[in-house]
Amino acid sequence: MNDRVAEREARSLTITGSSSVMGGSYDRVKIVGEGEIVGDTTCNKLTCIGTLAADGTIAGEKMSIVGTCDIKGGLQGGSLKTSGTVSVSGITRLRELGISGTIEAKDHIYAEQIRLRGMLQTLGDCEAEEFSGRGIFEIGGLLSADKLNIHLYRDCKANEIGGGVIRIRRASLLNPLSLFFKPSSSARLLVSVMEGDHIYLENTIADIVRGNKVEIGPGCEIGLVEYKEFYEQKKGAVVKDKRKV
Numbered sequence: 221m222n223d224r225v226a227e228r229e230a231r232s233l234t235i236t237g238s239s240s241v242m243g244g245s246y247d248r249v250k251i252v253g254e255g256e257i258v259g260d261t262t263c264n265k266l267t268c269i270g271t272l273a274a275d276g277t278i279a280g281e282k283m284s285i286v287g288t289c290d291i292k293g294g295l296q297g298g299s300l301k302t303s304g305t306v307s308v309s310g311i312t313r314l315r316e317l318g319i320s321g322t323i324e325a326k327d328h329i330y331a332e333q334i335r336l337r338g339m340l341q342t343l344g345d346c347e348a349e350e351f352s353g354r355g356i357f358e359i360g361g362l363l364s365a366d367k368l369n370i371h372l373y374r375d376c377k378a379n380e381i382g383g384g385v386i387r388i389r390r391a392s393l394l395n396p397l398s399l400f401f402k403p404s405s406s407a408r409l410l411v412s413v414m415e416g417d418h419i420y421l422e423n424t425i426a427d428i429v430r431g432n433k434v435e436i437g438p439g440c441e442i443g444l445v446e447y448k449e450f451y452e453q454k455k456g457a458v459v460k461d462k463r464k465v
């Protein structure tokens with residue numbers, strides 16, 4: 221291979237071209253081209269413009285990925301912003317997660333704040349204090365957040381959803397994310413069970429919805445609604461059964 225690996229100014233690592241290096245502790249890690257990191261890696265800042273394959277855990281305080289990143293271990297640290305494709309086999313635990321591209325996780329995702337403007341897929345749970353979504357997601361387990369605000373661009377799916385304030389709305393057809401990612405008027409959220417304090421739903425198909433205050437909006441098909449304080453069913457919604465508990 222015709223490689224150039226420049227390293228070690230304040231324990232920084234730069235890969236240009238194509239190269240394989242050992243993991244370790246660095247101030248900055250930058251990949252421009254194709255890089256492979258063998259072993260666990262910690263850093264203050266990680267930038268990937270190209271392709272990164274890591275067979276261990278990546279821990280970074282500030283991370284940015286434009287391109288493709290395949291992490292065989294876990295992903296943890298401060299913030300990650302990606303406009304590419306990131307695959308993670310282990311647990312993801314971050315303070316902030318900004319997704320303008322795609323995240324594919326085989327395990328749980330935990331973050332204080334998740335901002336979805338692309339696609340998120342995980343076989344496990346996805347938990348956040350605040351989840352803001354304008355895109356597509358598929359959650360194999362539980363999607364939970366204190367504040368959950370979702371605009372449906374395409375069909376989304378979660379096994380269960382739980383939270384404090386839950387708002388599910390149709391995306392505006394006048395505000396696409398990009399020229400290539402336009403919202404669909406037929407987009408639906410599919411979920412088995414949803415539980416929250418204050419719930420407002422549109423275009424949602426659910427077996428059971430439980431909450432203190434529940435509003436079922438247009439485009440919904442709900443099997444059972446259980447509420448404590450307030451219930452409203454708007455025009456265009458179908459609810460098979462409801463009960464105050």
